[in-house]
Amino acid sequence: MKKNRVVNRIYLILIIIFLYAPILTLMVLSFNNGKSMGKWTGFSLHWYAEMFRDDTIMEALRNTLVIALIASVASTVIGTAATVAIQRMRPRSRNALLAANNVPLLNADIVTGISLMLMFVAFVVTLSMGTVILAHITFCIPYVILSVLPRAREIGNSSYEAALDLGATPVYAFFKVTLPELKPGIISGFLLAFTMSVDDFIVTHFTRGAGVNTLSTMIYGMVKIGIRPTIYALSTIVFLTVLVLLIIANVVPARAEKKRREGTHA
Amino acid sequence: MFRNKKTRYTMILSGPYLLWIIGGTLIPLIMMFYYGLTTADGGFTLSNVFAIAEAGHAKALGQALLYSAVSTVVCFVLAFPLAVILKNSKLGTKGFVVFVFILPMWMNFLLRTMAWQVLLEKGGVINGVLTWMGLPRMRLINTPGAIIMGMVYDFLPFMIMPLYNVMSKIDNNVVEAARDLGASGWQVIYKVLLPLSVPGIVSGVTMVFVPALTTFVISNMLGGGKIFLIGNVIEHEFTVGDNWHLGAGLSLVMMVFILISMAFIAKFDKNGEGNLL
Numbered sequence: 001m002k003k004n005r006v007v008n009r010i011y012l013i014l015i016i017i018f019l020y021a022p023i024l025t026l027m028v029l030s031f032n033n034g035k036s037m038g039k040w041t042g043f044s045l046h047w048y049a050e051m052f053r054d055d056t057i058m059e060a061l062r063n064t065l066v067i068a069l070i071a072s073v074a075s076t077v078i079g080t081a082a083t084v085a086i087q088r089m090r091p092r093s094r095n096a097l098l099a100a101n102n103v104p105l106l107n108a109d110i111v112t113g114i115s116l117m118l119m120f121v122a123f124v125v126t127l128s129m130g131t132v133i134l135a136h137i138t139f140c141i142p143y144v145i146l147s148v149l150p151r152a153r154e155i156g157n158s159s160y161e162a163a164l165d166l167g168a169t170p171v172y173a174f175f176k177v178t179l180p181e182l183k184p185g186i187i188s189g190f191l192l193a194f195t196m197s198v199d200d201f202i203v204t205h206f207t208r209g210a211g212v213n214t215l216s217t218m219i220y221g222m223v224k225i226g227i228r229p230t231i232y233a234l235s236t237i238v239f240l241t242v243l244v245l246l247i248i249a250n251v252v253p254a255r256a257e258k259k260r261r262e263g264t265h266a
Numbered sequence: 267m268f269r270n271k272k273t274r275y276t277m278i279l280s281g282p283y284l285l286w287i288i289g290g291t292l293i294p295l296i297m298m299f300y301y302g303l304t305t306a307d308g309g310f311t312l313s314n315v316f317a318i319a320e321a322g323h324a325k326a327l328g329q330a331l332l333y334s335a336v337s338t339v340v341c342f343v344l345a346f347p348l349a350v351i352l353k354n355s356k357l358g359t360k361g362f363v364v365f366v367f368i369l370p371m372w373m374n375f376l377l378r379t380m381a382w383q384v385l386l387e388k389g390g391v392i393n394g395v396l397t398w399m400g401l402p403r404m405r406l407i408n409t410p411g412a413i414i415m416g417m418v419y420d421f422l423p424f425m426i427m428p429l430y431n432v433m434s435k436i437d438n439n440v441v442e443a444a445r446d447l448g449a450s451g452w453q454v455i456y457k458v459l460l461p462l463s464v465p466g467i468v469s470g471v472t473m474v475f476v477p478a479l480t481t482f483v484i485s486n487m488l489g490g491g492k493i494f495l496i497g498n499v500i501e502h503e504f505t506v507g508d509n510w511h512l513g514a515g516l517s518l519v520m521m522v523f524i525l526i527s528m529a530f531i532a533k534f535d536k537n538g539e540g541n542l543l
Contacts, residue, residue: 008351015348019370022381022419025391029384037384039394082283085276097280100287103295106472106528108480110497111517114504115294118514122297138290141283170275195372201483206504219376223487227380235377242372250365 023239030232051230051237060218061234063129067204067214068197071136076190078137079144084178086145087152105142112139113206120207128209135207136197143196144189151185191245298521301514314515323499323516330495331523333410334478337417341425341474342467344418349429349466350459353436367430371423379487382416383407386488408490416484417474424473432466433459468534472527480520496520 034041163173201216386406393403482497503513
């Protein structure tokens with residue numbers, strides 16, 4: 001039994017190494033003085049300085065954040081409203097909508113990207129940053145719905161209906177009762193949508209206009225010319241940002257939950 | 267009157283979403299079919315779909331199926347023991363597990379694939395270490411192995427999460443009952459844990475297989491543009507090749523495999539137990 005436990009530990013550690021070693025390699029290389037990927041030539045921070053001075057990287061970073069922010073806010077609003085509505089529908093329409101919700105989730109990104117591009121072109125919409133944002137909203141909404149739905153199910157309609165019985169208008173009850181109750185789900189849905197948007201390459205690749213670059217499309221373009229160490233510096237920063245975001249995403253709902261519980265006890 | 271008001275309220279809330287389903291999912295898919303089944307001058311044809319039988323395309327599809335199948339199997343072989351270990355271990359509080367094993371998944375996909383390029387390149391990290399130890403260099407990049415490695419690395423978390431999710435929901439009493447009835451450790455795994463985690467296995471397999479089958483990024487970055495998978499062929503038709511009808515037709519063929527995977531999920535994972543979230 002004891003030997004088993006040691007074997008299990010080693011296995012866990014090996015998988016963790018496999019998952020993290022490549023990322024750590026990039027982080028180490030970002031501090032390498034020279035340009036070589038295979039040789040260590042001393043510690044330096046100059047790739048970071050150069051990264052912040054690089055207009056291409058900074059513009060791609062700005063585009064990525066603008067797209068992700070607009071797409072995640074819009075998809076959170078649309079998705080949350082839809083979830084509340086889905087919750088009140090008859091089972092048949094509810095199942096139909098949830099099935100439709102699954103299509104972009106299970107479909108391959110390349111199909112989502114190409115089909116959206118074909119639609120934009122058919123309706124003579126010039127591909128631009130706007131089309132990228134519309135495309136991102138499309139694939140972000142399902143994630144928001146998936147995050148809010150369990151919470152909506154758990155809560156049910158009773159407090160909303162109680163509010164109506166006590167004379168609240170539907171709008172008032174929605175903002176004062178339904179939304180606060182759904183808040184943890186909405187927050188995690190928003191963060192999920194945001195990360196999905198930042199992470200996306202394939203859909204952006206097909207729906208972007210000429211000259212519009214996000215971090216992903218910029219890196220893809222760079223692969224052909226050769227990767228510069230500034231990108232390693234960028235990876236390090238991206239990784240640390242993701243780390244912080246994930247910690248927030250895990251801590252905030254847990255906190256809110258705790259607060260809610262304490263609130264009901266008091 | 268009340269009933270009516272309620273319906274209107276539901277309509278207002280779900281309206282934007284309905285528009286989005288129509289505009290973002292339905293119409294684009296119709297466009298895909300339209301392009302795939304027509305010629306450049308608008309006439310109906312099946313030649314774009316049957317073009318999959320042409321030597322180059324068939325080879326690309328075959329290779330994509332082979333590589334994605336191999337990487338799916340590798341992901342399963344790596345992830346299943348991990349899920350069993352995590353289920354039994356005391357450190358398996360859900361938050362921690364999700365955190366450690368899902369964190370790399372949130373790191374930009376392009377950067378993760380690039381990391382393997384940096385490791386495997388001719389003058390890359392692994393060869394650098396080999397040279398430093400006085401060993402001869404190896405040819406690692408631009409091989410099928412490199413592509414499969416990239417697929418396994420990029421999609422492994424998609425296998426770990428659903429497997430861990432179903433596994434952690436299996437009642438420990440069931441395992442103990444099997445033990446009490448004389449099952450050995452292996453028997454518990456094969457006769458109890460494996461059958462009970464089928465919903466998670468199916469959704470894990472789908473979530474690895476579909477993106478691996480359709481990728482063009484991994485094969486491009488780690489295959490050096492020499493190994494063409496079906497995703498590369500389609501991407502090429504839409505960007506460089508400029509034959510959108512052919513690209514859409516081949517996409518329709520690829521969608522058949524996606525639909526099969528979706529049907530599998532619907533059959534085996536009715537309650538969405540194996541969901542990623």
